[in-house]
Amino acid sequence: MKLIKMWLLILLCVDMSATVWINSDSDDSDYFRKCCGKNEILKKVTEYNLTMLEYYECVEVSYANEKYNVSISPLIITKGVEVQNGVPSDCENFKAITINNAETDIYSSDNICYDRLDIEILNGSFVKNIPKTIGLSCNKSEGANITRSSLKINQLRKCCPRGQQFDTEYHVCRESYENYEDGWLKDLNISENYIYEVEYGLRCKLDEYALELTETLFTMTVNNSSLLVVNKSDKEERTFLPGEWCMDRLYNGNGLVAQTCTQDCKGFGAFGLRKCCPQGHHFKVLRCGSFISECVPDRDDSTLFNISTYTDPLRSNYHDLFDVMGIRVGLTCPAGRFGLDTSIPQDQHRLTPDAHLESGWILTNTYCLEMFDRRDCPSHDITITAVLCFQPAPEQSQRKDYRISSVVITISSVCLGLTLIVYCALPELRNLNGRNLICHVSMMLLAFSCLARVQHSAVENYHLCTFLGYGIYFGFVAAFAWLNVMCFDIWWTFGSVRTVKPLRKSASERRRFIWYSLYAWGITVLLTLTMFLLDRYPVSIYLDANIGSGACWFGAVQNTETDWPHYIFFVVPMGIVTCTNFILWLLTARYCAKVKSEVHRLQAGSVGERVKKRFRIDRAKYILTGKLWVVMGAGWVSELLSTIVSDPQWLWNIVDLINQLQGVFIFLILVVKPKLYYVIRKRLGLEKPDAHKNATSSSGRTSSTFLSRTISSDERANLRISRPQSIK
Structure with missing residues (x-):
């Protein structure tokens, strides 16, 4: 028995020694x-x-x-x-x-x-x-x-880098040369033995706010790697796990501040708002006169996140509204975003007590505030304003495949190109009206070619996008201007009463074409250059077209208050031209009716037959110009109506398709004609020699637009002078 007790004692001693040697928990x-x-x-x-x-x-x-x-x-x-x-x-x-x-x-x-x-x-x-x-x-x-x-090695996160403390007024870390360990670390007041690894900064999730909790309202205790927060008013306790909190000393103040990540601002009585750029960053304006910017680090105190212009009006009525602040970083906008210009009355805005943004036309909580550094611009200032999201396009528009539009527009461009080749290749078509048509069609081809590229896919290169945008604008404006020239020319032919000097017809047409060119090219260059200069050196948001900024056309969403440049530089000028063309067309119709009655009174003879033939040709030009006006005018009318009414979407899809087929319609109007078919075959050597006679005999019945040499200038002058007074 004694032997057994001795062995048990030996085994107990060995076990205790092993425990101390291998796995001792003794302090x-x-x-x-x-x-x-x-x-x-x-x-x-x-x-x-x-x-x-x-x-x-x-x-x-x-x-x-x-x-x-x-x-x-x-x-x-x-x-x-x-x-x-x-x-x-x-x-x-x-x-x-x-x-x-x-x-x-x-x-x-x-x-x-x-x-x-x-x-x-x-x-x-x-x-x-x-x-x-x-x-x-x-x-x-x-x-x-x-x-x-x-x-244990616990985790401790300091809100600011070494040498910095957190400023709750501007919600940012600021330089402080207080000793590292003798500052915020002593204020943690941890008495137990511990080892901590220190990280810097706090990275909350995209849908979380970083709350700023101070010791005046909350009791904060570090427990290993977690933070226990107790609200002094209602004694409610919250525990934040590692990675969800950080602590630091208050900038130029006593005590600690904790930042905690949460989605529940109301649970802490916090006023939560969004900051566009990360902490310690602000917007640097990339182009003067606009809000196109990028986030850059703060370099001095002048760009600190100062929201006093928004908070001061509320403090007078809500004294404790901003005791606890929650800052959320970033604003995701699928359809793009824009800044509010406080110099414009409708963009004046303010914060509501429930942290919404309110203006005369919107109330939303989807916004962010940020400082905009414009010191390199003529304004030479730093301002803070709100940034909002563009409203996403309707669901039908989102499903629209613009590649189909690109294919249709490309087909129109091919038809315009064929029309241009025909009119440039045939000398019979290069009279005054033919040269006007060549200028009109070439500008339509420029606009449609650039539009086809823009509709095909997104243009990533800013300079190429801008070039295509101005190409579309210049082409359409010039096409409208040359259509206006043609409407004026046909009105001048039928409706003007003037003394005609016995000049050679070619010289007279050449002089008129020069005047027409000065007008059409001059007004197009003037409008385009004006828009370009105001785009590059903007003086007002109403005149800043933003071509190439976010879109290769006007950089604004249609049917919104930001679309004023689109109205000013395109819709209104093209509307004036279209209305002018319509008036000229009506006046020409009136004169055409009067001239027709007088022409039928002429007796048969050499001069009478030529006058009738001249009338038929000019009337054909009038009808052709009217068709072109309908094609171009329909596009402008749809452009105007779409800025007012956007539904139903299926109707506008049909209207868009018709507008995209303008090149096909112009090809049908100008090229697909029997007389022109004969001329093309003759030029290619496919027409028999005796066909010319038949074609000549039937030329009086065709509506061609290029037989302007039928009557001489002297005969036209005699005709006008001999008209009855009632026609003048």
């Missing part, structure tokens, strides 16, 4: 082995030559800052923790273990050390790496004393 045996000493950081070097060489070393903080310009994030260890320094010695191969969270076991041993890895060199090149805490172990001796420690 007396707890110590933390840190790889590098004070003012040193851990560096990893890896080289791949014939064999891989990998080693770790400790370097001075000052040397690391000077050579690698890295942000040092050391482990924070309280004075109550026993610390030993040193990398395991006489070890050729290390095993590195990343310490991910406080659940990772820590061991006390001479063969294991822990530290922050801030520098990593691979084949002589610095590797940008987020600092991490690692454990280096060396199992050179199987009998080494390895003890599991009761210590």
Whole structure:
């Protein structure tokens, strides 16, 4: 019996010794082995030559800052923790273990050390790496004393980088030269023994607000890696896990501030709003006179996020409304976004007590506020305004395949090209009216060619997009101008009463074509140049067309208040031209009826037959001009109506298809005619010689537009002089 008790005692002693040696939890045996000493950081070097060489070393903080310009994030260890320094010695191969969270076991041993890895060199090149805490172990001796420690490496996140503190007035980190450990860290008031790895900054999710909680309203306690927040007014408790919170000292103030990520602003009584750019950034205007900008870092205090113009009007009636602020970064707009110009009365806006944005035409919570730096522009100022989302297109429009439009417009462009080739190749067509048509068709071809490219797919290159936009504008304006010339010319032919000098017809037509060219090209260049200059050097949002900015046409959404340049530079001028053409067409119809009655009274004879033939030709020109006016005028009318009424969508799809087929209609009007078919066959040598006679005999019955040499200038003058007074 005594022998059995003795063996049990021996086994108990051995078991207790093993427990102390291998897995002791006694505080007396707890110590933390840190790889590098004070003012040193851990560096990893890896080289791949014939064999891989990998080693770790400790370097001075000052040397690391000077050579690698890295942000040092050391482990924070309280004075109550026993610390030993040193990398395991006489070890050729290390095993590195990343310490991910406080659940990772820590061991006390001479063969294991822990530290922050801030520098990593691979084949002589610095590797940008987020600092991490690692454990280096060396199992050179199987009998080494390895003890599991009761210590844990917890996570602590500082809101601002080293040397900065958080400013709750401007919601940003600002420079402060207060000592790192003697500042915010002492205010945490943690009495227990602890080891913390420190991270910087807070990254909330896209749908979360970063609340700013101060010690005046909340009690905040750090519990390992979590933050316990207690509302002093209602004693409600909230716990935030690692990665959901950060803490820092108040800028130019006493106490701490915590930022916490949450979607529940109302639960904390917070006033939540959006900031367009990330913290510490603002908008830099890329083009003066517009809100086209990019986010850039703050360089001085003048661009701080100052929202006092929005908050001050509310503070007088709601004193505690902004005690807790929640800032959410970014604004996602599928259809694009635009800034409100406070110099325009309808863009005046304000914040409501429930954090909505209100103006005379909208009430929304889908907005963001930001500072716009315009110091490089003539205004030379920095302003803050709201940015809103364009309303997304209707569901039907979103499903519209613009590639089909591109194909239809390309077909129209081919027809316009064929029309242009025919009129340029046949001398019989190059009279005054033919030259007018050539100019008109060539400009339609320019506009439709650029439009086909824009409709095919998105144009990524800004300069190409701008060029195509101005090509579309110049082509359509010039086409309208030349149509106006043709309407005026036919009115001049029928309705003018003037003394005609006995000049050669070719010289008279050449002079008229020069005057027509000066008018058509002059007004087109004037409008395009004016719009270009106001686009590049804007003086008002009403005159800033934004060609190429977000769209290759006018950079605004149709049917909105931002579409004024589209009306001013295109809809209204083309409307004036279209109405003028219609008036000229009606006047010409009136004169045509009068001339027709007088022509029928002429007796048969050489002059009478020529006058009748001349009348038929001019009437054909009048009818052709009317057809072109209908084709072009229908496009303008639909353009105007679409700015007023946008439904039903299927109707506008049909109207768009008709407009896209304008080139086909022009080809049918100008080219697909029997007389022109004969001339083309004759030019190609496909017509028999005796066909000319038949064609000539039937020419009086055709509606061709190019037989303007039938009557001489002298005979036309005599005809006009001999007209009865009632026709004048």
